[in-house]
Amino acid sequence: MSTKTKILPAKDRLIGAAIELILSQGYNxxxxxxxxxxxxxxxxxxxxYFKNKEVxxxxxxxxxxxxxxxxxxxxxxxxxDRPLEALYRFIEIMTELSMRPExxxxxxxxxxSQEMAQTNEGLRDACSLQLSIWTEMTAQLIKRAKAHSxxxxxxxxxxxxxxxxxxWQGSMLIAKTRQNPQIIAQxxxxxxxxxxxxxxxx
Amino acid sequence: MSTKTKILPAKDRLIGAAIELILSQGYNxxxxxxxxxxxxxxxxxxxxYFKNKEVxxxxxxxxxxxxxxxxxxxxxxxxxDRPLEALYRFIEIMTELSMRPExxxxxxxxxxSQEMAQTNEGLRDACSLQLSIWTEMTAQLIKRAKAHSxxxxxxxxxxxxxxxxxxWQGSMLIAKTRQNPQIIAQxxxxxxxxxxxxxxxx
Amino acid sequence: MSTKTKILPAKDRLIGAAIELILSQGYNxxxxxxxxxxxxxxxxxxxxYFKNKEVxxxxxxxxxxxxxxxxxxxxxxxxxDRPLEALYRFIEIMTELSMRPExxxxxxxxxxSQEMAQTNEGLRDACSLQLSIWTEMTAQLIKRAKAHSxxxxxxxxxxxxxxxxxxWQGSMLIAKTRQNPQIIAQxxxxxxxxxxxxxxxx
Amino acid sequence: MSTKTKILPAKDRLIGAAIELILSQGYNxxxxxxxxxxxxxxxxxxxxYFKNKEVxxxxxxxxxxxxxxxxxxxxxxxxxDRPLEALYRFIEIMTELSMRPExxxxxxxxxxSQEMAQTNEGLRDACSLQLSIWTEMTAQLIKRAKAHSxxxxxxxxxxxxxxxxxxWQGSMLIAKTRQNPQIIAQxxxxxxxxxxxxxxxx
DNA sequence: ACGTACGGGACCCCCCGTTAAT
DNA sequence: ATTAACGGGGGGTCCCGTACGT
Numbered sequence: 025m026s027t028k029t030k031i032l033p034a035k036d037r038l039i040g041a042a043i044e045l046i047l048s049q050g051y052n053x054x055x056x057x058x059x060x061x062x063x064x065x066x067x068x069x070x071x072x073y074f075k076n077k078e079v080x081x082x083x084x085x086x087x088x089x090x091x092x093x094x095x096x097x098x099x100x101x102x103x104x105d106r107p108l109e110a111l112y113r114f115i116e117i118m119t120e121l122s123m124r125p126e127x128x129x130x131x132x133x134x135x136x137s138q139e140m141a142q143t144n145e146g147l148r149d150a151c152s153l154q155l156s157i158w159t160e161m162t163a164q165l166i167k168r169a170k171a172h173s174x175x176x177x178x179x180x181x182x183x184x185x186x187x188x189x190x191x192w193q194g195s196m197l198i199a200k201t202r203q204n205p206q207i208i209a210q211x212x213x214x215x216x217x218x219x220x221x222x223x224x225x226x
Numbered sequence: 227m228s229t230k231t232k233i234l235p236a237k238d239r240l241i242g243a244a245i246e247l248i249l250s251q252g253y254n255x256x257x258x259x260x261x262x263x264x265x266x267x268x269x270x271x272x273x274x275y276f277k278n279k280e281v282x283x284x285x286x287x288x289x290x291x292x293x294x295x296x297x298x299x300x301x302x303x304x305x306x307d308r309p310l311e312a313l314y315r316f317i318e319i320m321t322e323l324s325m326r327p328e329x330x331x332x333x334x335x336x337x338x339s340q341e342m343a344q345t346n347e348g349l350r351d352a353c354s355l356q357l358s359i360w361t362e363m364t365a366q367l368i369k370r371a372k373a374h375s376x377x378x379x380x381x382x383x384x385x386x387x388x389x390x391x392x393x394w395q396g397s398m399l400i401a402k403t404r405q406n407p408q409i410i411a412q413x414x415x416x417x418x419x420x421x422x423x424x425x426x427x428x
Numbered sequence: 429m430s431t432k433t434k435i436l437p438a439k440d441r442l443i444g445a446a447i448e449l450i451l452s453q454g455y456n457x458x459x460x461x462x463x464x465x466x467x468x469x470x471x472x473x474x475x476x477y478f479k480n481k482e483v484x485x486x487x488x489x490x491x492x493x494x495x496x497x498x499x500x501x502x503x504x505x506x507x508x509d510r511p512l513e514a515l516y517r518f519i520e521i522m523t524e525l526s527m528r529p530e531x532x533x534x535x536x537x538x539x540x541s542q543e544m545a546q547t548n549e550g551l552r553d554a555c556s557l558q559l560s561i562w563t564e565m566t567a568q569l570i571k572r573a574k575a576h577s578x579x580x581x582x583x584x585x586x587x588x589x590x591x592x593x594x595x596w597q598g599s600m601l602i603a604k605t606r607q608n609p610q611i612i613a614q615x616x617x618x619x620x621x622x623x624x625x626x627x628x629x630x
Numbered sequence: 631m632s633t634k635t636k637i638l639p640a641k642d643r644l645i646g647a648a649i650e651l652i653l654s655q656g657y658n659x660x661x662x663x664x665x666x667x668x669x670x671x672x673x674x675x676x677x678x679y680f681k682n683k684e685v686x687x688x689x690x691x692x693x694x695x696x697x698x699x700x701x702x703x704x705x706x707x708x709x710x711d712r713p714l715e716a717l718y719r720f721i722e723i724m725t726e727l728s729m730r731p732e733x734x735x736x737x738x739x740x741x742x743s744q745e746m747a748q749t750n751e752g753l754r755d756a757c758s759l760q761l762s763i764w765t766e767m768t769a770q771l772i773k774r775a776k777a778h779s780x781x782x783x784x785x786x787x788x789x790x791x792x793x794x795x796x797x798w799q800g801s802m803l804i805a806k807t808r809q810n811p812q813i814i815a816q817x818x819x820x821x822x823x824x825x826x827x828x829x830x831x832x
Numbered sequence: 833a834c835g836t837a838c839g840g841g842a843c844c845c846c847c848c849g850t851t852a853a854t
Numbered sequence: 855a856t857t858a859a860c861g862g863g864g865g866g867t868c869c870c871g872t873a874c875g876t
Contacts, residue, residue, distance in 0.1 A: 034859075052254040053345050055843060071846065085855045093288040137403040138340030143255050151403045179416075185417045186409055191389070198388070198409070201339040201353045203253025207388055214389045214420070217379075236833080257869060270835045383856065438855080456658040457749050459847060472857045475849065482726045526643045541807040542744030547659050581823075590804070590813055591797070591820045598800025602792070605743040605757045611792055615773075618824070625827040640837075662866060673867085674839045685865065 035073045037063040040077045042150025047130045051081060051139045051147075060222045081136060082150040087133040089131070089154045093161075095121070108223060109170035114165060115216045118192060122208035129205050133158075134193045159185040167222070184222070191215050237266040237275045244286045249332045252428035253283060253349075254343045258347045275367070283338060283354070284352040290334040291356045295363075297323070302363045310425060316367060317418045320394060324410035331407050335360075361387040371425070378426025393417050438479045439587075441467040447489045451534045455485060455543045455551075484555040486538060493558045494537040499525070504565045509570035513625060518569060519620045522578060526603070526612035533609050537562075538597045564590040573627070578630025588626070595619050632708060641679045643669040648690045653736045656746045657687060657753075687742060694738040695760045699767075701727070706767045713774035714829060720771060722824045728805070728814035735811050739764075740799045749789040765791040775829070782830025791826070797821050 032040070041062035045054040055078055058071050083204035093100070107136040122129040124210040163185035170181055193206040234242070238332040243264035247256040259280055262272050292346045295302070301316035324331040342349040365387035372383055398412040436444070445466035449458040460481055464474050478484040497504070503518035505566035526533040537558045545552040563586070599612040638646070645670035651660040662683055664675050680686040699706070705720035728735040739760045746753040769791035776787055799812040 049345055049425055050341055052341065056845085057843080066861050066863095067845085068863085069859070071844095072858085072860065075845095077844070134399060135340060138337060139252055139254065140397055141403045141405075142249055143834090149406075152405075153402060155403060158346060183412055183416065187393070187413050189415045190396035190400055190409070191393050192396065193399050194394065196390035197336060197340055197395050197399065198357060200333065201343045201350060201357060203343075203350075204353075207392070210385055211389050211392045211410075214381075214385065218416070218420040219425065254833070258871085259869075271872085274833065278852050280871070435751070437792055453749055454745055456745065460849085461847075470857055471849080473855075475856065478798075537673060538803060539715065539744060543656055543658065543742060544804055545807045552807060552809075556809075559804060559807060580834070583820075587816055587820065591817050592718075594800035594804055594813070594817045595793070595797050596800065597803050598796035598798065601744055601799050602761060602796055603762060605747045605754060607747075607758075613797045614645065614789055615793050618785075622820070622824040622827065625824065661864085663864090672841095672867085673838050674841085675837070677866090677868065678836085678838065784866095 025111065034065055034069055038073060038080065039087050040081050042080055043088060043132055045086060046081075046132055046135055047128075051136050078144060078146050081140070081147050083134060084132055085147070085150040085154055089157060090160065096161065100165055102154060102165070105172070107165065107171075109174045111165055111169045111219065112216065114162065115188075115212055115219070119209045119212045122195075122205050122212070129196055129208055131193065131196055134196055137193075138197070139213060157190060158191065159189050162188060173223055175222050175223050179222050184219070187218075188215055216225075236265070236267055236271055240267065240272060240282065241289050244282055244425060245290060248283075248286060248334055248337055249330075253338050258282075280346060280348050281371045282351050285332055287338060287349070287352040287356050291359060294356075294360065298363065302367055304367070307374070309367065309373075310375045311369055313371045313421065314418065316364065317390075317414055317421070321411045324397075324407050324414070331398055331401060331410055333395065333398055333402050336398055336409055339395075340399070358393060361391050364390060375425055375426050379424050381424050386421070389420075390417060395406070431593045436471055438467070438473055441540050442469065442474060442477060443487050443491050447492060447536055449487070450485075450488060450536055450539055451532075455540050461539075462518055472521055481549065482548060482550050485544070485548075487552050488536055489540060489551070489554040489558055496558075496562065500565065502620065504569055505598045509576070511575075512577045515569055515623065516620065517624070518566065519592075519616055523613045526616070533600055535597065535600055536621060538600055541597075542601070543563060559593060563593050566592060577627055579626050581626050583626050588623070592619060592620075640675055644671065644686065645689050645693050646691070648686055649738055652738055652741055657742050668675075673735060684750060684752050686753060687746070687753050690738055690741060691753075691756040691760055695763060697762075702767065702807070706771055707792075708771070711778070713771065713777075714779045715808075716824055717775045717825065718822065719769055720768065721794075721818055721825070725818045728801075728811050730797060735802055735805060735814055736800055737799065742803055748779060750754065755792065761795060763794050768794060779829055781811045781828050783828050785828050790825070793824075794821055 030183055036060060041059050042054065045058055056067060059080070060067050069081075074083065096117060099110045099117060102110035102113070104110065116126050122221060133151050133154045136147055137155070140147040141151060142148075150195065159182070163181045166181035166184050189216075195211040199205045199208050233283065240261060244256065247260055247264060257274055257326060258269060261282070262269050265372045272282075273419040288410065298316065301312045301319060304312035304315070317386050335353050338349055339357075344350075350369060361384070365383045368383035393413050394417075397413040401407045401410050442463060446458065446463045449466060460471060460474055463484070464471050474484075478487065500518065500521060503514045503521060506514035508514065531608070537555050540551055541555040543560075545555060555588055567585045567589035570588050574585055595615050595618075599615040603609045603612050635659060644665060647665050648660065651664055662673060662676055665686070666673050675789060676686075680689065702720060702723060705716045706717070708716035710716065742753055743757040743761075747757060748754075765788070769787045772787035772790050773789050797817050797820075801817040804816050805811045
């Protein structure tokens with residue numbers, strides 16, 4: 025996500041710079057000037073590509089969502105005959121993300137959601153969409169696992185997906201505040217145990 | 227939380243107004259002028275009581291924490307011989323909060339955390355403290371339950387408390403973004419099931 | 429004035445779009461981008477035809493002047509043996525213009541004059557020229573009328589022409605501000621009465 | 631109008647500076663920075679007194695209107711038994727204004743009207759109000775003259791007042807464009823002759 | 833304790849104009 | 855002839871905080 029070699033087109037450089045800055049400072053604290061400086065462009069160019077900061081934010085959310093798809097692809101796109109393992113792999117991927125030492129585990133969607141959902145309709149809708157996509161992809165995975173491995177207890181795939189989304193976002197929020205990513209892995213482990221409980225292997 | 231009858235001392239009026247505004251607009255979007263207007267005071271008074279906006283934020287976080295203590299008291303302060311029931315009651319209290327139609331379920335700590343944790347040390351520390359208190363109180367409750375009702379599976383009370391905190395904050399974030407509080411109760415129900423799973427009654 | 433069918437060459441489309449936009453928004457409020465959009469061209473083309481916005485403004489003033497010549501031709505170009513009637517017809521033409529319901533009675537010269545005469549020499553000179561041409565044409569008409577119908581009172585044709593120009597511009601200004609074109613016809617009627625007074629028929 | 635000695639309160643200094651700048655540059659070309667610099671204040675102060683530039687513009691229009699009242703007082707407030715003479719005196723006052731060598735004869739109302747009437751409702755209404763006040767005061771004067779000196783011809787005082795307003799505004803516009811104030815006095819002389827014609831003394 | 837006047841700084845947005853390419 | 859990309863420079867707005875009264 026941090027390859028902003030000047031070979032990339034200007035628009036992508038702007039989006040990339042915005043994502044990095046938003047992740048490390050938040051949306052409001054990130055100024056258009058900072059983004060332009062990081063992308064090695066001027067404000068004039070910025071407003072050539074984006075009508076305003078909100079539109080850039082929406083583009084950043086979409087790019088972030090697409091980025092997520094590549095990360096989760098291994099689990100989400102799994103079509104093997106062992107979908108339950110893919111589900112556990114999914115949780116594992118998140119855990120791995122949380123333990124990278126180089127980049128703290130943060131989410132553009134969660135960041136912009138908390139800051140802007142109440143005051144900016146466009147950003148709220150874009151955040152809502154990304155959350156829904158994440159959940160839908162996960163729900164599909166859960167559904168496949170459920171169909172394949174008869175679960176121990178009754179549950180709705182959608183609900184479980186939202187539950188995972190919730191613990192994921194909440195954990196990142198807490199980790200950011202406590203400046204300690206360990207809590208994320210710890211919470212994800214409990215989420216995994218809950219999934220095991222539902223599927224009967226725990 | 228919304229009794230700001232002019233009988234209250236000015237400082238409390240300011241904090242109360244700040245909490246309401248932060249909950250509905252976020253921290254950055256809430257200006258000192260707005261707070262003063264809502265508290266029916268002028269900026270002169272504001273800076274008489276608070277050195278700057280950050281200090282007010284910290285005060286708001288403390289007031290919010292104290293407010294939480296009264297809400298959760300029924301569960302946290304339970305010293306009956308049925309602590310497990312108090313634990314379930316704790317989750318129930320949160321669920322009830324999420325279903326109030328008059329005030330959307332939001333949290334000053336979560337809001338300020340997400341917006342300011344990365345850029346403002348004082349606010350981050352204050353948020354971190356409130357999160358820790360919440361977790362510690364909850365962990366104590368879980369510990370009592372664990373001691374009384376031998377659980378089915380091994381788990382650390384602290385970890386479970388952080389897990390509950392995570393799902394609580396994450397759910398509020400998602401509810402805010404999707405403008406639908408129902409997700410909170412739904413997630414809390416899954417959290418309850420996980421607790422049941424650990425304690426063997428599920 | 430509003431035939432901007434795409435058959436017209438690009439330059440004319442730009443001028444036409446500019447005139448319409450200036451009439452409805454003023455000169456400063458009309459941006460180069462708006463003009464390009466209205467003309468269905470891009471900025472590259474704009475600056476191919478016009479060195480800068482000022483040059484376009486000057487072109488618009490000239491086009492507007494030429495447009496005026498066609499409108500007043502019936503009176504200005506009259507070479508009948510009843511020039512006084514042509515003079516009254518001239519005032520009548522203006523009155524008719526002011527009562528068109530479809531297009532409010534406005535003038536590019538007056539608009540640009542008031543906005544730019546003090547800060548832009550090129551535009552001021554172009555405006556000044558158009559005002560002079562209008563007055564000169566009108567003065568010629570008055571001169572013919574004076575020569576033919578011996579007036580009741582002494583007056584200079586040039587002065588009367590400027591007087592008519594003044595009441596014409598001032599009335600359009602007032603009409604625009606009050607959003608009521610009726611004042612124009614009303615003032616023109618008084619102008620007509622003044623002419624009658626001078627020529628002795630009133 | 632140009633006494634902006636720093637003894638005046640800040641708000642008045644801002645309005646005074648705005649009037650001078652608007653008269654010499656127009657409304658759009660006058661920036662908040664320029665106004666602040668001329669008033670020896672900072673932008674922070676500006677927005678303490680005025681919510682935005684529009685509000686300052688409205689205040690400037692009101693101040694300008696009040697200023698006009700003092701100038702025309704000699705005629706408008708005349709309650710002698712020779713109101714027709716006051717009416718001629720009124721035209722004379724305008725003529726004198728137009729011939730001051732030190733300050734070109736310009737009008738804040740006319741300037742802002744032409745620039746902003748189409749795009750800014752607040753300014754348009756304020757301009758419209760000032761035009762109406764000017765006309766109403768003048769109409770009252772004409773009414774008194776009509777009642778006292780039986781006129782030669784039938785006419786409505788209101789209409790004549792608007793006619794004078796029109797020639798006054800139009801003449802200032804032309805004078806500004808041609809950079810020659812002489813046209814104003816010339817046109818006012820014709821207006822005087824028209825009044826004479828109506829009252830029968832011409 | 834509380835209010836008003838004011839300062840200083842920066843943020844978003846926009847707009848005119850150029851350049852390289854087609 | 856026409857376009858997209860990009861530069862550079864403000865303009866209006868706003869907001870936190872201070873100084874100084876009362």
